[in-house]
Amino acid sequence: MDFKFTEEQVQFREEVKEFVTTEKEKGIFPFGNNCWMHLSSMEFSKEVAKNGLIGIAWPKEHGGRGMGYVDRVIMLEEMFRAGAPVAYHFMADRQVAPGIIHFGSDFLKKEFLPKIRNAEVCFCLLFSEPDAGSDLANCRTTAVEEGDYYIVNGQKVWTSNGHIADYGWALVKTNLDPAVSRYNAFSEMVIDMKSPGVTVRPLINSAGAHSFNEVYFDNVKVPKEYLVGTKDNGFRQIMTNLDFERAGIERLMQNSLTLDSLKDYVKTNDKGGKPLSQDPLIRDSIAKLEIEFEVGKLFIYYVASLLDKGKIPSYEAAMGKTFCTLYEAKLADVATTLMGLPGLLMPGSPEAPCNGMACEDYLWSPSYTLQGGVVEVLKNIVAQRGLKLGRKKK
Amino acid sequence: MDFNFNEEQQMVYDSTKKFFEKETSGTLLRELMEDDKGYSPEVWKKMAELGWMGLLFKEEYGGFEGSFLDFALILEGMGKSAMPSPFLSTVILTGLIIQDNGSEELKKEYLPKIAEGECISTLAFLGRKGLYSKSELELEAKQVNGGYRISGAASFVPYAHVADNILCAAKTTDSEGVTLFILDGKAAGIETINLHSISGKGVDCLVNFKDVQATPAQIVGEAGKGWEYIEAQWPKVAVALSCECVGGMDRVMEMTLNHVNERIQFGKPLSALQVVQHMCVDMAMKLETSRHTAHYAAWQVNEGLDCTKEAAIAKSWCGEAFKVVTKIGHQLTGGIGFSEEFDLFLYTRNAKKLELLFGDGSFQRAIVADNIGL
Numbered sequence: 142m143d144f145k146f147t148e149e150q151v152q153f154r155e156e157v158k159e160f161v162t163t164e165k166e167k168g169i170f171p172f173g174n175n176c177w178m179h180l181s182s183m184e185f186s187k188e189v190a191k192n193g194l195i196g197i198a199w200p201k202e203h204g205g206r207g208m209g210y211v212d213r214v215i216m217l218e219e220m221f222r223a224g225a226p227v228a229y230h231f232m233a234d235r236q237v238a239p240g241i242i243h244f245g246s247d248f249l250k251k252e253f254l255p256k257i258r259n260a261e262v263c264f265c266l267l268f269s270e271p272d273a274g275s276d277l278a279n280c281r282t283t284a285v286e287e288g289d290y291y292i293v294n295g296q297k298v299w300t301s302n303g304h305i306a307d308y309g310w311a312l313v314k315t316n317l318d319p320a321v322s323r324y325n326a327f328s329e330m331v332i333d334m335k336s337p338g339v340t341v342r343p344l345i346n347s348a349g350a351h352s353f354n355e356v357y358f359d360n361v362k363v364p365k366e367y368l369v370g371t372k373d374n375g376f377r378q379i380m381t382n383l384d385f386e387r388a389g390i391e392r393l394m395q396n397s398l399t400l401d402s403l404k405d406y407v408k409t410n411d412k413g414g415k416p417l418s419q420d421p422l423i424r425d426s427i428a429k430l431e432i433e434f435e436v437g438k439l440f441i442y443y444v445a446s447l448l449d450k451g452k453i454p455s456y457e458a459a460m461g462k463t464f465c466t467l468y469e470a471k472l473a474d475v476a477t478t479l480m481g482l483p484g485l486l487m488p489g490s491p492e493a494p495c496n497g498m499a500c501e502d503y504l505w506s507p508s509y510t511l512q513g514g515v516v517e518v519l520k521n522i523v524a525q526r527g528l529k530l531g532r533k534k535k
Numbered sequence: 536m537d538f539n540f541n542e543e544q545q546m547v548y549d550s551t552k553k554f555f556e557k558e559t560s561g562t563l564l565r566e567l568m569e570d571d572k573g574y575s576p577e578v579w580k581k582m583a584e585l586g587w588m589g590l591l592f593k594e595e596y597g598g599f600e601g602s603f604l605d606f607a608l609i610l611e612g613m614g615k616s617a618m619p620s621p622f623l624s625t626v627i628l629t630g631l632i633i634q635d636n637g638s639e640e641l642k643k644e645y646l647p648k649i650a651e652g653e654c655i656s657t658l659a660f661l662g663r664k665g666l667y668s669k670s671e672l673e674l675e676a677k678q679v680n681g682g683y684r685i686s687g688a689a690s691f692v693p694y695a696h697v698a699d700n701i702l703c704a705a706k707t708t709d710s711e712g713v714t715l716f717i718l719d720g721k722a723a724g725i726e727t728i729n730l731h732s733i734s735g736k737g738v739d740c741l742v743n744f745k746d747v748q749a750t751p752a753q754i755v756g757e758a759g760k761g762w763e764y765i766e767a768q769w770p771k772v773a774v775a776l777s778c779e780c781v782g783g784m785d786r787v788m789e790m791t792l793n794h795v796n797e798r799i800q801f802g803k804p805l806s807a808l809q810v811v812q813h814m815c816v817d818m819a820m821k822l823e824t825s826r827h828t829a830h831y832a833a834w835q836v837n838e839g840l841d842c843t844k845e846a847a848i849a850k851s852w853c854g855e856a857f858k859v860v861t862k863i864g865h866q867l868t869g870g871i872g873f874s875e876e877f878d879l880f881l882y883t884r885n886a887k888k889l890e891l892l893f894g895d896g897s898f899q900r901a902i903v904a905d906n907i908g909l
């Protein structure tokens with residue numbers, strides 16, 4: 142057992158910190174909460190790319206830096222601590238590129254990896270459908286072969302950043318034979334969002350923001366080379382990918398600025414002449430948040446360390462994501478309550494502490510335990526794969 | 536002991552429900568969140584026609600001397616509909632304070648107007664930190680030439696920008712305590728600034744007072760006793776808010792159960808999953824227990840019993856329960872519930888607000904602790 146970061150890691154963290162501080166001080170990029178889902182800036186992502194901070198964990202032969210998962214967590218910890226607007230490149234860096242590296246053809250690697258590394262393209266994830274949320278294998282969007290193309294028809298929903306993405310990473314049904322198992326009927330493919338027949342319609346979320354969308358496909362032609370990996374093996378590919386990508390630190394820190402604003406509020410406001418931070422109840426509540434944050438962070442590093450050792454965190458990642466998103470879901474609730482009525486003021490309101498960050502975050506909170514797999518389904522995974530519950534006795 | 540409604544209560548409950556079903560729509564509620572008035576004058580007028588504003592006032596002041604239980608049921612209906620209005624601030628936080636403490640002249644002047652729906656009023660008694668504490672008051676009334684000049688700021692004042700009258704709580708230089716003045720909402724020196732809060736753009740206000748003039752005749756009750764007058768209404772306000780929570784929970788429960796019964800995943804309705812069933816039961820437990828505590832406290836108020844503790848129990852319990860129920864509602868309705876097209880977010884916002892209004896859980900628990908000799 143050794144919890145020490147290496148010299149290189151300590152230095153790397155400093156590098157990232159310095160980069161983020163410099164960019165934040167420029168005052169031109171939209172730093173804030175929900176930065177990987179909602180704060181998108183191609184210009185910022187280009188700066189990230191210039192500093193070699195996209196693709197750090199990809200193998201060198203694919204243009205990455207061949208660094209580890211722990212290194213990646215270190216980098217993201219520093220970016221998320223500041224609320225860096227990484228949404229433009231985030232999905233591509235985290236999910237699309239590793240998917241292409243694991244399963245993609247040389248064509249796809251050549252076509253997309255350099256563009257992703259240089260922050261020239263934004264990807265969205267086209268998985269969920271109206272009738273396929275937790276039950277992803279119920280997807281209905283079809284891709285039928287026709288000459289050199291697949292013809293795609295159907296609808297996706299809750300597509301974050303669908304309105305700014307150049308490409309989508311889609312799960313589509315390629316085997317329409319009803320006799321075939323649902324799990325052998327899907328493929329993964331890249332879809333050019335500018336293709337004729339793609340319509341993106343905005344959806345306003347319950348925090349009042351336009352972040353996700355509905356995406357419709359009407360006879361969209363997708364070149365066959367855009368199919369990723371093996372045809373009809375898409376469901377398994379996605380599930381494998383998820384084990385790698387599920388427990389990133391974005392599941393713990395997407396609203397970490399809220400905790401900072403809470404600490405600041407209680408230190409700078411008083412009640413009856415005493416700072417709120419001296420109130421035993423307030424101290425206890427915030428210390429509890431701090432503890433959960435630290436416990437969660439350790440878990441994220443644990444999962445990353447497993448990956449660095451070549452192990453697949455088949456249930457650990459699900460456990461980490463469950464724990465961390467439950468913390469995120471609680472954070473703004475506690476923050477708004479402790480701030481009291483000022484905590485219920487929205488961004489832009491006169492008198493709003495920290496420009497209404499806690500209140501806005503409260504409105505986003507219900508989404509944390511839903512995105513990328515709901516808590517209940519993750520717990521099923523932990524129970525079945527981790528604890529091996531519910532198996533027949535021999 | 537009888538936990539059920541009697542015939543009259545059932546009628547009040549049903550007719551309130553019907554009224555709001557007719558008058559409320561998702562579109563209207565969404566509009567009101569953006570609207571800078573923050574309430575619907577048309578609906579307000581109809582509420583007055585039903586006699587709700589004067590329900591708790593004496594007949595001689597245009598009221599009906601109705602039961603507080605009926606009043607509580609109306610608030611439950613209001614909570615269920617999520618319809619915002621200056622009802623509480625007008626009826627309890629001005630009307631009842633004047634009825635219980637004001638001079639005959641003030642009662643005759645204000646109560647009939649309120650009962651007829653001709654007067655919107657509000658109470659300005661919080662400082663900018665929004666803390667429910669006498670020491671945080673930021674308004675001061677100086678004695679000048681036999682009258683008063685009020686200066687300072689009050690925040691989180693509901694509907695001050697549309698109020699005909701503002702009841703303001705100010706520290707007076709000539710006495711120890713706090714004095715209540717009833718002011719014209721548009722009096723010289725009053726500036727209202729709309730705050731954009733979780734419940735919308737036209738509800739809460741910051742009110743700046745600059746040398747606002749008042750005469751001794753505008754003092755409600757005795758000078759220096761204002762804070763006690765406000766505290767005396769606390770149980771009624773707490774119960775009223777608790778009932779709003781119960782109504783809100785009831786609606787969230789309905790929409791969630793409806794969703795999990797309708798939505799098919801894995802080849803069957805979500806409600807067939809045991810995990811989902813348990814989450815629904817958690818909601819149901821919150822709702823049922825909240826209803827009992829709120830009704831019990833309302834009954835105590837109605838009987839004229841001292842219910843400081845019971846009201847605090849109700850507010851602490853119902854306020855937090857409503858919030859938890861909206862959270863479970865969100866978890867069970869997934870992406871759909873997180874979109875603005877679905878009504879749940881209206882309740883999520885109300886619940887968070889109601890949790891904090893007139894004291895959050897720990898504030899109420901402190902009252903309970905005081906009441907059990909700790």
Ligand SMILES: Cc1cc2nc3c(=O)[nH]c(=O)nc-3n(C[C@H](O)[C@H](O)[C@H](O)COP(=O)(O)OP(=O)(O)OC[C@H]3O[C@@H](n4cnc5c(N)ncnc54)[C@H](O)[C@@H]3O)c2cc1C
Pocket residue numbers: 265266267268269270273274275276298299300301302353508511512513514515516517518521798800805808810811866867868869870871873
């Ligand atoms: C903010 C946000 C952003 C999103 N971005 C994207 C995106 O970019 N791309 C994309 O493809 N999708 C996206 N999603 C969709 C997300 O992946 C789905 O919301 C999620 O998979 C759940 O699906 P659902 O919403 O249909 O809920 P449902 O599957 O209908 O589930 C609702 C609830 O039922 C219960 N439940 C369901 N199944 C089970 C079970 N087996 N056991 C126990 N309980 C169960 C759970 O409580 C669950 O929360 C996003 C969602 C949100 C909220």
